[in-house]
Amino acid sequence: MLVLAIESSCDETAAAVVRDGREILSNVIASQVKDHAVFGGVVPEIASRKHLEAVVPVIGAALSEAGVTLAEIGGIAVTQGPGLAGALLVGIATAKGLAYGRRLPIVGVNHIEGHLLAAFLERPVEFPFLALAVSGGHSHLYRVEGIGRYATLGQTLDDAAGEAFDKVAKLLGLSYPGGVLIDRLAAEGNPEAIRFPRPLLHDGSFNFSFSGLKTAVLTHLRSHPEACLGEALKDLCASFQAAACDVLVRKTAAAAAATGLTRVVVAGGVACNSGLRREMEQLARQRGLELHIPSPLLCSDNAAMNAVPGDFYLEQGMTSGFGFDALPVWPLDRMAERLDRISMPTLPN
Numbered sequence: 001m002l003v004l005a006i007e008s009s010c011d012e013t014a015a016a017v018v019r020d021g022r023e024i025l026s027n028v029i030a031s032q033v034k035d036h037a038v039f040g041g042v043v044p045e046i047a048s049r050k051h052l053e054a055v056v057p058v059i060g061a062a063l064s065e066a067g068v069t070l071a072e073i074g075g076i077a078v079t080q081g082p083g084l085a086g087a088l089l090v091g092i093a094t095a096k097g098l099a100y101g102r103r104l105p106i107v108g109v110n111h112i113e114g115h116l117l118a119a120f121l122e123r124p125v126e127f128p129f130l131a132l133a134v135s136g137g138h139s140h141l142y143r144v145e146g147i148g149r150y151a152t153l154g155q156t157l158d159d160a161a162g163e164a165f166d167k168v169a170k171l172l173g174l175s176y177p178g179g180v181l182i183d184r185l186a187a188e189g190n191p192e193a194i195r196f197p198r199p200l201l202h203d204g205s206f207n208f209s210f211s212g213l214k215t216a217v218l219t220h221l222r223s224h225p226e227a228c229l230g231e232a233l234k235d236l237c238a239s240f241q242a243a244a245c246d247v248l249v250r251k252t253a254a255a256a257a258a259t260g261l262t263r264v265v266v267a268g269g270v271a272c273n274s275g276l277r278r279e280m281e282q283l284a285r286q287r288g289l290e291l292h293i294p295s296p297l298l299c300s301d302n303a304a305m306n307a308v309p310g311d312f313y314l315e316q317g318m319t320s321g322f323g324f325d326a327l328p329v330w331p332l333d334r335m336a337e338r339l340d341r342i343s344m345p346t347l348p349n
Protein backbone atom coordinates (compact mmCIF):
# COMPACT_ATOMS: atom_id res chain seq x y z
CA MET A 1 0.00 0.00 0.00
CA LEU A 2 1.12 3.56 -0.68
CA VAL A 3 0.62 5.83 2.33
CA LEU A 4 0.54 9.60 2.08
CA ALA A 5 2.02 10.87 5.37
CA ILE A 6 1.65 14.41 6.67
CA GLU A 7 3.45 16.16 9.56
CA SER A 8 2.81 19.67 10.92
CA SER A 9 3.33 19.42 14.69
CA CYS A 10 5.89 22.22 15.07
CA ASP A 11 7.82 24.29 12.54
CA GLU A 12 8.20 21.89 9.62
CA THR A 13 5.48 21.26 7.06
CA ALA A 14 6.19 17.82 5.66
CA ALA A 15 4.61 15.24 3.37
CA ALA A 16 5.86 11.87 2.15
CA VAL A 17 4.79 8.93 0.06
CA VAL A 18 5.92 5.59 1.49
CA ARG A 19 5.33 2.06 0.16
CA ASP A 20 4.34 -0.62 2.69
CA GLY A 21 5.60 1.49 5.60
CA ARG A 22 9.20 0.84 4.55
CA GLU A 23 10.21 2.28 1.17
CA ILE A 24 10.38 6.07 0.90
CA LEU A 25 9.24 7.31 -2.53
CA SER A 26 9.38 10.95 -1.47
CA ASN A 27 9.96 12.89 1.75
CA VAL A 28 9.42 16.64 1.31
CA ILE A 29 10.09 19.08 4.16
CA ALA A 30 9.38 22.83 4.15
CA SER A 31 11.15 24.36 7.12
CA GLN A 32 9.91 27.53 8.82
CA VAL A 33 13.12 27.92 10.82
CA LYS A 34 13.92 31.32 9.26
CA ASP A 35 10.46 32.70 10.11
CA HIS A 36 10.94 31.90 13.80
CA ALA A 37 14.68 32.57 14.17
CA VAL A 38 14.15 36.32 14.45
CA PHE A 39 11.98 35.67 17.56
CA GLY A 40 14.48 33.25 19.11
CA GLY A 41 11.97 30.37 19.15
CA VAL A 42 8.84 28.98 17.54
CA VAL A 43 5.88 31.42 17.56
CA PRO A 44 2.76 29.19 17.48
CA GLU A 45 0.53 31.58 15.51
CA ILE A 46 3.20 32.10 12.85
CA ALA A 47 3.72 28.34 12.66
CA SER A 48 0.00 27.75 11.95
CA ARG A 49 -0.07 30.41 9.23
CA LYS A 50 3.07 29.10 7.55
CA HIS A 51 1.70 25.54 7.62
CA LEU A 52 -1.46 26.82 5.90
CA GLU A 53 0.62 28.35 3.12
CA ALA A 54 2.89 25.35 2.67
CA VAL A 55 0.74 22.29 3.25
CA VAL A 56 -0.92 21.93 -0.17
CA PRO A 57 2.24 22.66 -2.22
CA VAL A 58 4.26 20.30 -0.01
CA ILE A 59 1.75 17.47 -0.51
CA GLY A 60 1.76 18.19 -4.25
CA ALA A 61 5.56 18.04 -4.29
CA ALA A 62 5.57 14.76 -2.35
CA LEU A 63 3.15 13.17 -4.85
CA SER A 64 5.01 14.43 -7.90
CA GLU A 65 8.45 13.47 -6.54
CA ALA A 66 7.09 9.99 -5.86
CA GLY A 67 5.66 9.92 -9.38
CA VAL A 68 2.18 8.99 -8.16
CA THR A 69 -1.27 10.57 -8.12
CA LEU A 70 -3.77 10.66 -5.27
CA ALA A 71 -5.67 7.89 -7.06
CA GLU A 72 -2.81 5.49 -6.22
CA ILE A 73 -2.68 6.37 -2.50
CA GLY A 74 -4.19 3.70 -0.23
CA GLY A 75 -4.42 5.68 3.01
CA ILE A 76 -3.33 8.79 4.89
CA ALA A 77 -1.31 9.00 8.13
CA VAL A 78 -1.15 12.38 9.85
CA THR A 79 0.46 13.60 13.07
CA GLN A 80 -2.35 13.86 15.65
CA GLY A 81 -0.09 15.01 18.50
CA PRO A 82 1.81 15.93 20.58
CA GLY A 83 2.66 19.39 19.32
CA LEU A 84 1.27 22.89 18.83
CA ALA A 85 -2.53 22.71 18.61
CA GLY A 86 -2.92 25.19 15.75
CA ALA A 87 -0.05 23.66 13.80
CA LEU A 88 -1.40 20.11 14.22
CA LEU A 89 -4.87 21.24 13.11
CA VAL A 90 -3.57 22.37 9.71
CA GLY A 91 -2.16 18.93 8.90
CA ILE A 92 -5.18 17.14 10.35
CA ALA A 93 -7.78 19.27 8.54
CA THR A 94 -5.90 18.90 5.24
CA ALA A 95 -5.58 15.14 5.72
CA LYS A 96 -9.29 14.83 6.55
CA GLY A 97 -10.25 16.90 3.50
CA LEU A 98 -8.14 14.72 1.20
CA ALA A 99 -9.41 11.53 2.80
CA TYR A 100 -13.03 12.64 2.54
CA GLY A 101 -12.69 13.78 -1.05
CA ARG A 102 -10.83 10.66 -2.21
CA ARG A 103 -12.69 8.11 -0.02
CA LEU A 104 -9.42 7.18 1.71
CA PRO A 105 -8.93 5.71 5.18
CA ILE A 106 -7.08 8.05 7.55
CA VAL A 107 -5.21 7.43 10.79
CA GLY A 108 -3.80 9.88 13.34
CA VAL A 109 -0.36 8.91 14.63
CA ASN A 110 1.74 10.04 17.56
CA HIS A 111 4.71 12.22 16.58
CA ILE A 112 7.06 10.47 19.02
CA GLU A 113 5.85 7.09 17.78
CA GLY A 114 6.89 8.26 14.30
CA HIS A 115 10.34 9.26 15.60
CA LEU A 116 10.84 5.91 17.37
CA LEU A 117 9.89 3.93 14.26
CA ALA A 118 11.75 6.06 11.66
CA ALA A 119 14.66 3.59 11.88
CA PHE A 120 12.47 0.99 10.09
CA LEU A 121 12.69 3.09 6.93
CA GLU A 122 16.38 2.14 6.71
CA ARG A 123 16.51 -1.37 8.17
CA PRO A 124 14.18 -3.57 10.20
CA VAL A 125 14.48 -3.58 13.99
CA GLU A 126 13.29 -6.60 15.95
CA PHE A 127 10.96 -6.03 18.90
CA PRO A 128 11.31 -5.50 21.80
CA PHE A 129 13.83 -2.69 21.87
CA LEU A 130 14.94 0.19 24.07
CA ALA A 131 14.35 3.63 22.57
CA LEU A 132 15.80 6.99 23.52
CA ALA A 133 13.69 9.84 22.10
CA VAL A 134 15.51 13.15 22.20
CA SER A 135 13.87 16.14 20.56
CA GLY A 136 12.80 19.70 21.26
CA GLY A 137 10.05 18.45 23.58
CA HIS A 138 11.22 15.00 24.66
CA SER A 139 14.00 13.21 26.53
CA HIS A 140 12.36 9.88 27.14
CA LEU A 141 13.46 6.27 27.44
CA TYR A 142 10.88 3.73 26.28
CA ARG A 143 10.53 -0.01 26.14
CA VAL A 144 8.99 -0.71 22.74
CA GLU A 145 7.16 -4.06 22.54
CA GLY A 146 5.62 -3.52 19.13
CA ILE A 147 3.94 -0.82 17.06
CA GLY A 148 1.47 0.90 19.40
CA ARG A 149 2.96 -0.80 22.50
CA TYR A 150 5.24 1.57 24.37
CA ALA A 151 6.11 1.85 28.08
CA THR A 152 7.93 4.87 29.51
CA LEU A 153 11.00 3.91 31.55
CA GLY A 154 12.15 7.45 32.26
CA GLN A 155 11.73 11.03 31.13
CA THR A 156 12.97 14.53 31.68
CA LEU A 157 11.83 16.21 34.86
CA ASP A 158 12.29 19.67 33.35
CA ASP A 159 13.84 20.72 30.02
CA ALA A 160 14.04 18.30 27.11
CA ALA A 161 17.48 17.62 25.62
CA GLY A 162 16.82 19.71 22.49
CA GLU A 163 15.37 22.49 24.63
CA ALA A 164 18.57 22.50 26.71
CA PHE A 165 20.72 22.73 23.57
CA ASP A 166 18.56 25.56 22.22
CA LYS A 167 18.46 27.48 25.51
CA VAL A 168 22.23 27.20 26.03
CA ALA A 169 22.74 28.35 22.43
CA LYS A 170 20.59 31.39 23.20
CA LEU A 171 22.70 32.16 26.29
CA LEU A 172 25.75 32.02 24.02
CA GLY A 173 24.22 34.45 21.54
CA LEU A 174 23.77 31.80 18.84
CA SER A 175 20.73 31.84 16.58
CA TYR A 176 17.66 29.57 16.85
CA PRO A 177 17.60 26.58 16.73
CA GLY A 178 21.01 26.38 18.31
CA GLY A 179 21.46 22.63 18.76
CA VAL A 180 23.14 22.14 15.43
CA LEU A 181 25.34 25.26 15.95
CA ILE A 182 26.55 23.96 19.32
CA ASP A 183 27.30 20.64 17.63
CA ARG A 184 29.42 22.39 14.96
CA LEU A 185 31.35 24.54 17.45
CA ALA A 186 31.82 21.59 19.81
CA ALA A 187 33.60 19.68 17.05
CA GLU A 188 36.51 22.13 17.34
CA GLY A 189 36.53 22.51 21.14
CA ASN A 190 37.94 20.62 24.11
CA PRO A 191 35.18 18.62 25.87
CA GLU A 192 37.25 18.51 29.07
CA ALA A 193 37.87 22.26 29.27
CA ILE A 194 35.01 22.82 31.76
CA ARG A 195 33.59 20.11 34.02
CA PHE A 196 29.82 20.71 33.87
CA PRO A 197 27.49 18.70 36.15
CA ARG A 198 25.92 15.42 35.01
CA PRO A 199 22.45 15.78 36.60
CA LEU A 200 20.64 12.71 38.04
CA LEU A 201 23.41 10.40 36.87
CA HIS A 202 23.46 8.38 40.07
CA ASP A 203 19.85 8.64 41.27
CA GLY A 204 19.00 5.09 40.19
CA SER A 205 16.15 6.24 37.93
CA PHE A 206 16.01 6.53 34.15
CA ASN A 207 14.88 10.15 34.38
CA PHE A 208 16.75 13.16 33.07
CA SER A 209 17.11 16.76 34.21
CA PHE A 210 18.77 19.38 32.04
CA SER A 211 17.78 22.68 33.61
CA GLY A 212 20.61 22.51 36.21
CA LEU A 213 23.12 21.97 33.43
CA LYS A 214 21.75 25.03 31.63
CA THR A 215 22.08 27.05 34.88
CA ALA A 216 25.66 25.80 35.28
CA VAL A 217 26.44 27.22 31.81
CA LEU A 218 24.81 30.53 32.80
CA THR A 219 26.83 30.66 36.05
CA HIS A 220 30.04 29.94 34.13
CA LEU A 221 29.23 32.73 31.66
CA ARG A 222 28.65 35.21 34.49
CA SER A 223 32.10 34.56 35.93
CA HIS A 224 33.78 34.15 32.50
CA PRO A 225 32.10 36.64 30.11
CA GLU A 226 34.86 35.99 27.56
CA ALA A 227 33.64 32.37 27.27
CA CYS A 228 31.24 33.52 24.52
CA LEU A 229 34.09 34.30 22.17
CA GLY A 230 36.55 32.52 19.91
CA GLU A 231 38.27 29.36 21.12
CA ALA A 232 36.67 29.66 24.58
CA LEU A 233 33.21 29.41 22.97
CA LYS A 234 34.21 26.20 21.20
CA ASP A 235 35.48 24.74 24.49
CA LEU A 236 32.28 25.73 26.26
CA CYS A 237 30.11 24.14 23.54
CA ALA A 238 32.22 20.98 23.59
CA SER A 239 32.06 20.78 27.41
CA PHE A 240 28.28 21.35 27.53
CA GLN A 241 27.67 18.82 24.76
CA ALA A 242 29.90 16.28 26.52
CA ALA A 243 27.91 16.65 29.76
CA ALA A 244 24.52 16.37 28.03
CA CYS A 245 25.57 13.38 25.90
CA ASP A 246 27.27 11.68 28.84
CA VAL A 247 23.99 11.65 30.78
CA LEU A 248 21.96 10.49 27.77
CA VAL A 249 24.40 7.67 26.99
CA ARG A 250 24.91 6.48 30.57
CA LYS A 251 21.18 6.45 31.37
CA THR A 252 20.55 4.51 28.15
CA ALA A 253 23.27 2.05 29.15
CA ALA A 254 21.71 1.65 32.61
CA ALA A 255 18.23 1.12 31.12
CA ALA A 256 19.59 -1.50 28.70
CA ALA A 257 21.31 -3.33 31.56
CA ALA A 258 18.24 -3.18 33.84
CA THR A 259 15.75 -4.33 31.20
CA GLY A 260 18.04 -6.79 29.43
CA LEU A 261 17.15 -5.17 26.11
CA THR A 262 19.96 -5.53 23.59
CA ARG A 263 18.56 -3.48 20.71
CA VAL A 264 18.67 0.31 21.08
CA VAL A 265 17.05 2.95 18.89
CA VAL A 266 18.02 6.62 19.25
CA ALA A 267 15.51 8.99 17.67
CA GLY A 268 14.44 12.64 17.38
CA GLY A 269 16.22 15.81 16.32
CA VAL A 270 18.98 15.60 18.97
CA ALA A 271 19.91 12.18 17.54
CA CYS A 272 21.50 14.25 14.72
CA ASN A 273 24.12 15.36 17.25
CA SER A 274 27.52 14.05 16.17
CA GLY A 275 28.82 13.70 19.76
CA LEU A 276 25.76 11.69 20.82
CA ARG A 277 25.99 9.44 17.74
CA ARG A 278 29.69 8.81 18.38
CA GLU A 279 29.24 8.04 22.08
CA MET A 280 26.25 5.79 21.45
CA GLU A 281 28.27 3.86 18.86
CA GLN A 282 31.08 3.45 21.37
CA LEU A 283 28.64 2.23 24.03
CA ALA A 284 27.09 -0.25 21.58
CA ARG A 285 30.54 -1.63 20.74
CA GLN A 286 31.53 -1.94 24.40
CA ARG A 287 28.27 -3.60 25.53
CA GLY A 288 27.50 -5.62 22.39
CA LEU A 289 24.26 -3.71 21.76
CA GLU A 290 22.55 -3.55 18.36
CA LEU A 291 22.27 0.19 17.72
CA HIS A 292 19.93 1.92 15.27
CA ILE A 293 20.25 5.66 14.74
CA PRO A 294 18.48 6.83 11.58
CA SER A 295 20.21 9.15 9.10
CA PRO A 296 19.94 12.78 10.24
CA LEU A 297 17.13 13.56 7.75
CA LEU A 298 15.00 10.85 9.37
CA CYS A 299 15.92 11.93 12.94
CA SER A 300 14.60 15.47 12.65
CA ASP A 301 10.95 16.18 11.86
CA ASN A 302 9.72 14.58 8.65
CA ALA A 303 6.55 12.93 7.39
CA ALA A 304 7.94 9.60 6.15
CA MET A 305 8.33 8.41 9.75
CA ASN A 306 4.54 8.68 10.24
CA ALA A 307 4.02 6.13 7.49
CA VAL A 308 5.64 3.34 9.53
CA PRO A 309 2.93 3.20 12.24
CA GLY A 310 0.39 4.60 9.73
CA ASP A 311 0.80 1.70 7.30
CA PHE A 312 0.62 -0.80 10.17
CA TYR A 313 -2.65 0.61 11.56
CA LEU A 314 -4.27 1.12 8.15
CA GLU A 315 -3.40 -2.43 7.03
CA GLN A 316 -5.27 -3.68 10.09
CA GLY A 317 -8.31 -1.54 9.29
CA MET A 318 -7.66 0.65 12.31
CA THR A 319 -8.53 4.15 11.22
CA SER A 320 -9.38 7.30 13.13
CA GLY A 321 -12.53 8.17 11.17
CA PHE A 322 -13.22 11.87 10.68
CA GLY A 323 -14.06 12.88 14.24
CA PHE A 324 -10.56 12.87 15.73
CA ASP A 325 -8.95 16.00 17.12
CA ALA A 326 -5.42 17.28 17.66
CA LEU A 327 -3.87 16.03 20.91
CA PRO A 328 -1.30 18.70 21.93
CA VAL A 329 -0.33 16.49 24.90
CA TRP A 330 -0.31 12.77 24.18
CA PRO A 331 2.04 10.51 26.18
CA LEU A 332 2.98 7.34 24.32
CA ASP A 333 1.79 5.19 27.24
CA ARG A 334 -1.75 6.26 26.39
CA MET A 335 -1.58 4.71 22.90
CA ALA A 336 -3.54 1.65 23.98
CA GLU A 337 -6.47 3.78 25.14
CA ARG A 338 -6.58 5.40 21.75
CA LEU A 339 -6.22 2.14 19.85
CA ASP A 340 -9.29 0.85 21.66
CA ARG A 341 -11.22 3.89 20.62
CA ILE A 342 -10.30 4.07 16.96
CA SER A 343 -12.81 2.47 14.73
CA MET A 344 -13.16 0.72 11.42
CA PRO A 345 -13.20 3.07 8.43
CA THR A 346 -16.07 5.54 8.49
CA LEU A 347 -16.04 6.75 4.93
CA PRO A 348 -18.58 9.09 3.40
CA ASN A 349 -21.30 7.55 1.20
Ligand code: KG4
Pocket: 010, 134, 135, 136, 137, 138, 161, 162, 163, 165, 166, 177, 178, 179, 180, 183, 268, 269, 270, 271, 272, 273, 274, 299, 300, 301
Ligand atom coordinates in the same frame (compact mmCIF):
# COMPACT_ATOMS: atom_id res chain seq x y z
O1 KG4 B 1 12.63 16.09 16.51
P1 KG4 B 1 12.85 17.53 16.20
O2 KG4 B 1 13.25 17.89 14.80
O3 KG4 B 1 11.58 18.37 16.55
C1 KG4 B 1 10.83 18.11 17.69
O4 KG4 B 1 10.01 17.16 17.65
O5 KG4 B 1 11.07 18.81 18.69
O6 KG4 B 1 13.95 18.07 17.24
C2 KG4 B 1 14.34 19.40 17.24
C3 KG4 B 1 15.43 19.59 18.28
C4 KG4 B 1 15.81 21.05 18.44
O7 KG4 B 1 15.87 21.34 19.82
C5 KG4 B 1 17.18 21.12 17.79
O8 KG4 B 1 18.02 22.12 18.32
C6 KG4 B 1 17.71 19.75 18.10
O9 KG4 B 1 16.62 18.89 17.88
N1 KG4 B 1 18.84 19.39 17.21
C7 KG4 B 1 20.09 19.18 17.66
C8 KG4 B 1 20.89 18.90 16.51
N2 KG4 B 1 20.09 18.97 15.41
C9 KG4 B 1 18.83 19.26 15.86
N3 KG4 B 1 20.61 19.19 18.90
C10 KG4 B 1 21.92 18.92 19.04
N4 KG4 B 1 22.75 18.68 17.98
C11 KG4 B 1 22.27 18.64 16.72
N5 KG4 B 1 23.09 18.37 15.70
Ligand code: ZN
Pocket: 111, 115, 135, 136, 268, 269, 300, 301
Ligand atom coordinates in the same frame (compact mmCIF):
# COMPACT_ATOMS: atom_id res chain seq x y z
ZN1 ZN C 1 10.00 15.78 16.34
